[in-house]
Amino acid sequence: MTSSTTLRPLRIAHLADTHLGYRALGRADPETGRNQRAVDVERAFETAIEDILERGVDLVVHAGDVFHHTRPSWAALRCFVRQMRRLEAANVPCVVIGGNHDTPRLRATGSVFGLLELALPEITFVAGYEVGELRFDALDLRLTAVPHGALTNPNPPVVWAHSGWRNVLVTHGLAPGVRLRGQVQREPGEEALNPALLDAGFDYVALGHYHVWGDQGHDAWYSGSTERIGWGDEEIKPGYVIVELDEPGTAPRVEHMDVPTRPMKTLAPIAGDGRAARELADMVLDRLRALDTPEAMTRVELRETPRPIRREAEAILRREAGELVWSLQVYSPADILDRFARGSAEATMTDLRTLFSAFVDEQTERQAYDAAFATAFRTRGHRALDEAMRAAEESGTPAEDPAA
Numbered sequence: 001m002t003s004s005t006t007l008r009p010l011r012i013a014h015l016a017d018t019h020l021g022y023r024a025l026g027r028a029d030p031e032t033g034r035n036q037r038a039v040d041v042e043r044a045f046e047t048a049i050e051d052i053l054e055r056g057v058d059l060v061v062h063a064g065d066v067f068h069h070t071r072p073s074w075a076a077l078r079c080f081v082r083q084m085r086r087l088e089a090a091n092v093p094c095v096v097i098g099g100n101h102d103t104p105r106l107r108a109t110g111s112v113f114g115l116l117e118l119a120l121p122e123i124t125f126v127a128g129y130e131v132g133e134l135r136f137d138a139l140d141l142r143l144t145a146v147p148h149g150a151l152t153n154p155n156p157p158v159v160w161a162h163s164g165w166r167n168v169l170v171t172h173g174l175a176p177g178v179r180l181r182g183q184v185q186r187e188p189g190e191e192a193l194n195p196a197l198l199d200a201g202f203d204y205v206a207l208g209h210y211h212v213w214g215d216q217g218h219d220a221w222y223s224g225s226t227e228r229i230g231w232g233d234e235e236i237k238p239g240y241v242i243v244e245l246d247e248p249g250t251a252p253r254v255e256h257m258d259v260p261t262r263p264m265k266t267l268a269p270i271a272g273d274g275r276a277a278r279e280l281a282d283m284v285l286d287r288l289r290a291l292d293t294p295e296a297m298t299r300v301e302l303r304e305t306p307r308p309i310r311r312e313a314e315a316i317l318r319r320e321a322g323e324l325v326w327s328l329q330v331y332s333p334a335d336i337l338d339r340f341a342r343g344s345a346e347a348t349m350t351d352l353r354t355l356f357s358a359f360v361d362e363q364t365e366r367q368a369y370d371a372a373f374a375t376a377f378r379t380r381g382h383r384a385l386d387e388a389m390r391a392a393e394e395s396g397t398p399a400e401d402p403a404a
Contacts, residue, residue, distance in 0.1 A: 006247070007140055007166070007246065007247055009244045009245065009246055010058050010059070010139055010140070010141060010166060010244065010245040010246075011055070011056065011057045011058050011059075011242060011243070011244055012057060012058065012059045012060070012061060012168070012204070012206075012242070012243040012244075012245070013052040013055065013057045013059070013060045013061070013240060013241075013242055013243075014060075014061050014063065014206040014221070014223045014240060014241045014242075014243055015048055015052075015060070015061075015062055015063070015223050015226060015240035015241075016062060016063035016064055016065060016099070016172070016206075016207070016208030016209070016222070016223045016224075016225070016240075017063075017064070017065045017099070017208055017209065017211055017223075017224070017225035017226065017229075018041070018044070018045045018048075018062070018065065018066055018067075018225070018226050018227075019041055019065055019067065019068040019101065019225065019227065019229050020041060020042060020045060020066060020067050020068065020072060020076035020079055020080055021038065021041075021067050021068040021069050021072045021073050021075075021076035022037060022038060022041050022068040022227075022229055023035040023037055023038045023068075024037045024230070025037055025297070025327050027326070027327060034075065038073075038075065038076075040227060040261065040262050041068075041226075041227045041229075042075070042076070042079040044226040044227040044238060044259050044261050045079065045080075045083060045226055045227075046079070046083055047226075047259050047260065048226050048239070048240050048257075048259050049083040049084075049086060049087065051240075051257060051259070052087075052092075052240070053086060053087070053090055053092075055242060055257075057092060057242065058092075058093075058139055059092070059093050059094070059095070059136065059139060059141070059143075060087060060092055060093070060094040060095070061094070061095050061096075061097075061143075061168070061170050061206050062094070062095070062096040062097065062208075063097060063099070063170050063171070063172055063206045063207055063208030063209075063223065064097050064098055064099025064100070064101075064102060064147065064148060064171075064172030064208035064209065065099030065100065065101045065102060065172065065208060065209065065225075066080060066096060066098075066099070066102055067080075067101060067102055067112070068101055068229075069101065070101070070102060070103065070104045070105075070109075070111070070112070071112070072112060077112070077116075080116070081116070081119050081120060084120050084123050085120065087123070088120065088122040088123065093122075093124070093136060093139075094122075094123045094124065095123075095124045095125075095126065095132075095134060095143060095145060095170060096113075096123060096124070096125050096126070096127070097125075097126045097127060097132075097145050097146070097147040097148075097170050097171070097172060097208070098111065098113060098125075098126070098127030098128070098147040098148050098149055098172070099147075099148050099172040099208055099209060100148045100172065100173075100189040100190055100191065100209065101189075102127060102148070103127070103147070103148045103149045103152075103189070105189070105382070105383075106379070106382075106383065107129065107149075111127055111128070113125045113127035113128075126145035126147050126170075127147050127149070128147065128149050128150075129147075129149035129150055129152070129153060130149075130150060131144065131145065131146050131150050131157050131159065132144070132145035132146075132147075133145075139166070140165060140166055141165060141166045141167075141168060142161075142162045142165040142166070142167050142168075143167075143168045143169075143170065144159050144167070144168070144169045144170070144202070145169075145170045145171075146159065146169065146170070146171035146172075146197065147171075147172065148172045148173065148189075148191060151171070151172075151173055151191040151193070152191060156194045156196070157194075157197070158196075159197060159200050159202075160200055160201070161200055161201040161202050161203075163248075164248065165248060166203050166245050166247075166248050167201070167202045167203050167204075167248065168202060168203060168204045168205075168206060168245075169197065169200070169202040169204075169205045169206070169220075170205075170206040170208075171193065171197060171205070171206075171207065171208070172191075172207070172208040172209050173190070173191040173192060173193040173207075173209050174190055174191065174192045174193060174209060174210065175193050175198065175207060175210070175216040175220060175222075176192070176193065176195050176198070176216075177216070177217075178210055178216070190209070193207075198216070198217070198218040198220050199218060202219065203219060203245050203248060203249065203250070203252060204219050204220075204221070204243055204245060204252045205218065205219060205220035205221070206221070206223065206243075207220055207221060207222045207223070208222070208223070209222075210222045210224075211224055211225040211228075211229065211232075211233050211236050212224055212236050213236075213237065213239065213241060213256050215254070219251065219252055221241060221243075221252075221254050223239075223240045223241045224236060224237065224238065224239060224240070224241075224256070225238055226238050226239065226240060226259050226261075227259070227261050227262075228261060228262075228264050231264070231266070231299065233264070234264045234265070234266060237256065237258060238258070238259045238261045239256055239257045239258045239259040240256075240257055240259070241254050241255060241256050241257065242254070242255045242257060262295055262296065262297060262326065263293050263295065263296040263297070264296065264297045264298075265291060265293065265296050265297070265298050265299075266298070266299050266300070266301075267284070267287050267288075267291070267298060267299070267300040268287070268300075269300070269301035269302070269303050270283055270284065270300065270301070270302055270303065271303050271304050272302045272303060272304050272305025272306075272309060272310065272313075273303075273304040273305070275305075275309075276309070277309050277310075277312035277313040277316060278313075278316065280302060280305065280309070280310075280313040281313045281316035281317050281320070284300055284313070284317055284321070284328075284330075285317070285320060285321060285324065287300070288321055288324040288325050288328070289324060291324075291325070293325070294323065294324060294325060294326065295326050296325055296326055296327075297325075297326055297327045297329075298325050298326075298327065298328050298329070299328065299329035299330070299331060300328070300329075300330055300331075301331055301332065301333070302330060302331070302332050303332065303333060305332060310330065310332060313330065314330045317330060356378070356381050356382070356385065357378060357382075360374050360377060360378045360381070
């Protein structure tokens with residue numbers, strides 16, 4: 001507990017949504033042969049840790065979504081362990097909570113964090129279904145960790161600040177009032193944060209889940225993601241935040257630290273009405289030259305363009321745009337409308353889960369299934385749908401465009 005003497009400022013590095021294991025676009029890294037976007041995400045995380053180690057922080061908190069999948073690849077695991085061991089070697093305390101991407105849909109499945117606790121004994125993981133209460137006497141700090149799993153319990157978590165201490169809350173969910181960018185429906189598994197969490201009198205609330213860094217009121221901040229995950233993140237600034245806390249009850253000082261990442265740019269749309277494929281392709285190539293960012297991911301919308309003309313223009317661009325830009329996606333309003341009608345792949349999967357559950361309920365009511373069979377069938381069906389969702393994500397389809 002604090003004394004009457006003035007405390008020295010406490011410096012905390014707060015990061016989240018590193019999404020290790022994310023893959024997209026089917027391009028290979030020339031050095032490793034692995035998916036380039038997976039490598040980009042790992043490099044962003046490594047850059048963040050390198051920067052954190054140079055800033056002399058007293059504590060690191062990761063507010064969830066360490067991984068993009070609940071069953072991360074060996075490469076993603078290796079990257080995480082390697083970087084966290086650097087924090088261990090520097091004797092920097094670190095707390096990691098589970099996010100919705102980290103937390104298995106079925107509680108009996110088990111979590112990768114059970115293994116990571118053995119591999120990283122100096123790192124504190126709070127990734128299950130209970131609230132963690134941590135005490136750092138040397139820092140005059142009490143830290144309350146509310147992982148995604150704890151938000152899914154029937155009763156909402158109850159938290160409180162401890163008098164006479166600096167108090168930090170770490171959690172992962174959608175804060176009240178956040179307006180999602182470019183999403184028709186919320187992400188499956190996403191949890192809305194109870195306003196009571198933000199009203200509990202903490203000196204700082206470290207939030208994860210939303211990829212845009214910023215103040216949510218009540219001394220609660222999103223750190224943002226360390227890399228862009230799909231086109232919904234085009235306008236974000238990847239990075240993390242440094243937080244300074246003085247005496248208990250004083251406002252935190254928060255500074256965003258940029259992490260350099262692969263640029264993402266949507267070109268101005270082009271009207272294809274009456275234009276030949278060659279003319280359309282040349283217009284796009286001119287814009288790519290003007291962009292002058294060969295490492296960028298880009299996309300362009302062709303409007304009022306018949307499908308055969310668009311396909312021919314795409315073929316030309318595949319041959320000729322390679323030296324001007326890292327990737328180019330050509331799309332039309334029909335693609336956007338189709339996706340809006342279907343929802344994202346994740347929204348579609350949510351609908352399928354609902355329909356499947358309704359089917360099982362109907363069969364049970366008709367006494368075609370007994371209760372034990374219905375329960376087992378529902379569990380296995382949902383598991384199969386979840387696996388299909390993971391497969392869609394790993395294929396690099398547009399399902400990998402959620403902003404959170």
